[in-house]
Amino acid sequence: HHVASGGGLVPPGGSLSLSCTGTIKTYTIYWYRQAPGKQREWIATITSSGATTYVDDVQGRFTISRDFAKNMVYLQMTRLLPSDTAVYYCYSEELDFGQGTQVTVSS
DSSP states (O other), X not given: OOBEEOOEEEOTTOOXXXXXXXXXXXXXXXXXXXXXXSOOEEXXXXXTTOOEEEOTTTTTTEXXXXXXXXXXXXXXXXXXXXXXXXXXXXEETTTXXXXXXXXXXXX
């Protein structure tokens, strides 16, 4: 399974970088998040060729990237909002969801 890490508590406007392990280079990797009381939602994708897509809500604020040598995928998050508070997960069809990481945006 994938393991997401790097979450924490940050003030509004702050930044965090999340990491996801186990991202074999042929996998398309997705980041999802689940806020309290809400369904899990997709937020970003990176393909094996490095093509990226984002949900409108994070476009321009979040950047997904990957390190093929380390089999890692990252999610750089900037200009964080309280509404970004959620547990963040990475996903692939091959390994499914794994352990998430909590991101809390609060002053």
